[in-house]
Amino acid sequence: MSRRSFALAALLLAGAALGIGGAARAQLLPSLPISGLPVPLPHAVSGLPAVGDLIRGLSGEERSAATVPSLDRLGVGPTVGEIGRDALAELRRLRLAELVRGNPRTLDVGPNGAPVRRGVLIAIDPTEVQLRAVAAAGFVVETREDFGGLTSVTLRVPANLSAKAAMRRLMAAAPGLTADYDHVYEPAGGALLPMMGAALATAAPPPMPAGRTIVMIDGGVAAHPSFAGAAIVQQGFAGPAQPTGHGTAIASLLVGRDGLFRGAAGGAKLYVADVYGGSPAAGSASAIVRALAWAASKQPDAISISLVGPSNLLLQRAVAILARRGIRMAAAVGNDGPAAPIMYPAAYPGVTAVTAVDARDRALPEAGRALRLDYAAPGSDMAAALPGRGYAKVRGTSFATPLVAARLAAAGSGQALEREALKGSGRIGRGILCRTCRTDPKIVGAK
Template identity: 40%
Template sequence: MRRLWHAIGLLPLFTAMPVYAQLVPGLPPLPSPLSPATLSPDRVLGRVAERAEDATGQAAQRLESLRRSAAARLVREYPDRIALDPDGFPARAGEVVVDDPDAALFARIQEKGYAVLAREDVLGVRYARLAVPSGRSLRQGIRELQKLGASGVTADQLHAPSGSVPARPAPLVAGSGPFVGVIDGGAAGAGLRAGFASGAPRDNDHATAVASLIAGAGPVRGGLPGARIASADVYGSDPAGGNATAIARAIGWMVQNRVSVVTISLVGPANPVLAKVIAAAQTRGTAIVAAVGNNGPAAPPAYPASYPGVVAVTGVDARGRVLIEAGHAGHLDYAAPGADMLAMAANGRAMRVRGTSFAAPLAAATLARFYPEASPGTLRSAIARVDATARDAGARGPDPVFGRGIVCEPCRTPTQ
């Protein structure tokens, strides 16, 4: 069975109550079969409490069916913007990415009819975005470029599905503390803002909820009150936003602004360009924190959480249990509250949230408390200080369920 987009299993549920994670806010609404009611984890994971073992297997099958259906619907709805890559992941239609082609390769590529959309250099990682000639699929384009001698050829995969935001999100609490980065949609009230998609930056509910859990907003206390938010909007109004190269450029912007800790509550497939940019950011002292996703433990490993050195975070409920829908990564560092809590929503309302998207910012806030400035030489000691705050759970010592422990438990703003 082909793998399908990790993020697509839970689509635009942030428009419902409670809000769920790994969702793309602020994009044009999807067809009715992809409505919150259709894809709600409460329906997919309905009778878990009564028949946990059976429900887990049923949920995995249901999520896989939803991922395939949603991917097909996305392509049908936006055929000129979204296509499936050779592995079945949604990607920008008609575009491929090539790792640092030289002049001779460029000449061969252009002779075959490929147009150069952009040549980019992010933190020393050079790549080119190319338009596939009309009449050729992404699969055909990738194969042809590989035969021409191109290396690192890939589609520009998306990292989340689309969903609309009903109203303007509530602003964050203004602070004077360290900047913490949020790569997502646009976070209202952020101290630094930039856009990496058409129509960006644009305030977005999911991103503002993530940011509120870092800096605080309204009744939500936040993991690091007084922190300032650096918001990189990789979605804007583009149905094919959230692509790997947009995230890569957003990371480059964070490094340029010396943001020490960046959180990414988005998931997608492995991408060689994004992997290199993350590695380059890490050498410059930027710590990347990422959620493991919400497509269940049987889903493929989530990225960027699975890239080496990324701080991978899962979510737990108020009783300290790992969320039944939590995905996994190639490694796990921490667990943090991801359910039975509040974050800020549209119209200034506090709303219940659930998902590993909302655990990652609490872990990021904890790390930023001990790592306020990007400095490669001090990151290890900062992580050790985070480890010292973590409550050991599950098997004694580090384990694949809770990582090195649960962090930021007092950061939860209870729903009751």
């Protein structure tokens, strides 16, 4: 294998049988323009000391195959921890750059390369004097929304200004104004790809008290046999709700029930807030805040958020409002490794920050770093539903988050939750929750 092909193999990451199809997997994964890769790919990825340099040496087609964002094929695969911190950070940078490059009409680049909505900025609790000042500078009020004491004003920026140039003009026009970009957030999933793993012992999830309500903020949820008896209500916040592989997997880990497959919150009512509308270029902070307001109106016992991105002033204030109301939120720390920036909303006060462990109770090496780490839950060597029917082997902190949310909803107190936490190895916060919630991929024929 050539040096370039081996580099690409390392990025697409091993446990996947590329080129070996299955009807269920084909629903999720686009075909990749790659041939001649061994199956499985080499395990000794750590033998590449300069993966970052190799990434930069890939052709445009190869780089796109390795980094293009998707709501179904996300992040990287199961041996990600072996390619090193710097290469993982480079993958993240390339993935975000590809997201912007592929959506030039709707996305722009904010500080630190973060994707933001093009042509808009968000003013937070502006005064009328400030709004008149920014109008004189060429900004136009596009929308004004109130979220229980928090006012968000979307400003259309003057033509031909980049996001960062528009922010500089806005701050010059109204120096005391609180404003931010409308950042775009990624699903915090790993690839929905086949993975290698030993058979697991199967046990029932802990019981869920009757009458519980959970909200998940993610992509839309597709039909699946495991949802036949579930109470699911969906609402779109970036256009009509659209089914995604990621959202379907998350929902199944909450309320799915199909033979030997059991979600962690079976019997709970599930509200689904779709902040993507089928596009990975959506998922903006403003959409997430609208989803949080809707979620709060349902008086949930917990909210599950498997999304990651930079800190955002509007999102921070919305999260703080819900936390003051006593609404419990669980969010993933992400899968871009310890060299990546700290991810939000997991890092905000009032949010339970979730990481993931494998079947041996070891922290996943690709899990992101955090200002604080609250709990871990199973996040690999496990099955989740595919759109339509069938199951996939999933990996990532995304898939641990709904399990923690289920326990947040069930626990009567923080002390009760801490008593549930079990020991593990690595960075797992206060311990592992919902350890018996992992469904062995083999017993459900996960692809």
